[in-house]
Amino acid sequence: MVLGKLVHYTVDAVLLSTVVAGVRRSTGFxxxxxxxxxxxxxxxxxxxxxxxxxxxxxxQATAVNSSYFKRDPR
Incomplete structure (x- = not known):
């Protein structure tokens, strides 16, 4: 029970940190x-x-090397 919560909170923290990294990369903030x-x-x-x-x-490296993603020309 406690280990499950620890894993859950760890995954949540990594996801939050990844979102912040994405915001930094896309906006510079x-x-x-x-x-x-x-x-x-x-x-x-x-x-x-x-x-x-x-x-x-x-x-990002996985997406670049994957055939399931393509560059969106803007």
């Missing part, structure tokens, strides 16, 4: 982690955002 005064919490926040960047890069 990102959370200002340097505004966090505590260095430990700032480090955790930067790692949290880094996980989202990594997942976003993996999803």
């Amino acid at each position: 990102a959370p200002n982690a340097s505004a966090i005064p505590d260095p430990t919490i700032r480090s955790v926040a930067e790692k949290f955002l880094g996980v989202g960047e990594t997942v976003f890069d993996m999803i």
